[in-house]
Amino acid sequence: MLINNFLLLGAVLFCIGVYGVIARKNAVMVLMSIELILNSVNINLLAFSQLHDSIDGNTFALYIIAVAAAEVGVGLAMVLLIYRNRKSISLDELSEMKG
Amino acid sequence: MSAIILATDDIYVAQNIGFGIIAAIMIVGALKVVTSKNVVHAAVALVAVLAGAAAQYLLLAAEFVAVTQVLVYVGAVMVLFLFGVMLTRAKLGQEGDLNNKNALLGVPVALMMLGVMSWVLIDGFEDTKLPQSGDQVRIQAVSDNIFGPYLLPFWALSFVLLAAVIGAIVLARKD
Numbered sequence: 001m002l003i004n005n006f007l008l009l010g011a012v013l014f015c016i017g018v019y020g021v022i023a024r025k026n027a028v029m030v031l032m033s034i035e036l037i038l039n040s041v042n043i044n045l046l047a048f049s050q051l052h053d054s055i056d057g058n059t060f061a062l063y064i065i066a067v068a069a070a071e072v073g074v075g076l077a078m079v080l081l082i083y084r085n086r087k088s089i090s091l092d093e094l095s096e097m098k099g
Numbered sequence: 100m101s102a103i104i105l106a107t108d109d110i111y112v113a114q115n116i117g118f119g120i121i122a123a124i125m126i127v128g129a130l131k132v133v134t135s136k137n138v139v140h141a142a143v144a145l146v147a148v149l150a151g152a153a154a155q156y157l158l159l160a161a162e163f164v165a166v167t168q169v170l171v172y173v174g175a176v177m178v179l180f181l182f183g184v185m186l187t188r189a190k191l192g193q194e195g196d197l198n199n200k201n202a203l204l205g206v207p208v209a210l211m212m213l214g215v216m217s218w219v220l221i222d223g224f225e226d227t228k229l230p231q232s233g234d235q236v237r238i239q240a241v242s243d244n245i246f247g248p249y250l251l252p253f254w255a256l257s258f259v260l261l262a263a264v265i266g267a268i269v270l271a272r273k274d
Contacts, residue, residue, distance in 0.1 A: 001111050001114050001115060001118065001228065002224075002226055002227065002228060002229070003228070004220055004224050004225075004227070005115075006118075006155065006229075008221075009125070009126075011213060011216040011220060013125065014212075014216070015216070016129040016132075016209065018208065019205040019206065019208070019209035020205075023133065023202035023203075023204075023205040024198060024199070025196070025197060025198055026138065026197045028184055029133075029138065029197055032180065033132070035149070035172075039172075042152065043152060043155055043156075043159075046161045046164060047159060047229070049161065050159045050160055051229055051230070055237065055241055055244045058161050058164055058241050058244070059241060059245055061156075062167060062245070063249075063252060063256055065167055065171050065172070066171075066256050066259075066260060067256070067259060068172075069171050069175060069260075070259055070260050070262075070263035072176050072179055072180070073263050074263050074267055076179055076180070076182070076267075077266070077267040077270035079183060079187060080186055080187065083186070089187050090196075
């Protein structure tokens, strides 16, 4: 198989995730788009791991999965906290830190 | 995209057909994640994308990462997302307020990034082939790698997970 199959799939998923991060207002949807981005990175890492016949890409992909799980846990806890304080999770209403 | 590549590369036909079908499912699911007006529908589409990613990992001969993807993402992370949707479903009932006012600004940004990345990839790896994976099982090599040269990042990762668990409890606790 061509390596460009996997790399182009990763690029498409990455761009869709970037569009989601830019376009979405709901905080949970932004977190889902970030998951898309992390998965595209994993596909790239495993494709290069297979291309160079090295196992390091697998190790990095596993670490990325673990860090992404931690990120989702903390992110959703923050979203819950924001929702409890403001009864809304629209990201464009969070303007307290504006100077 | 993959149909063109399929025509030029006729050696691993079955793998290429499988790749094309799974990639189409993943791209449609990803588009549904970022365009759906219903949060629960988006979460279900995300399940399709993550499961398809696990299948692609199998095609890349990374079976342990594929199993971990199914356990962690399709199992745990999706349950977290559904809980998050459920607990924050206040005024999300009315449709169409999931997007920013200037959401269309994201389309040219994403298309430009996609164009640049595709051009670089096609120009750089014109028709580099992946080596045919043999019959070797890679789980042993992965564990040797994690508990050998990458032991210190593994420890750091365990502290990251511990901090994330404690932080999530502290943040979400009612007091």
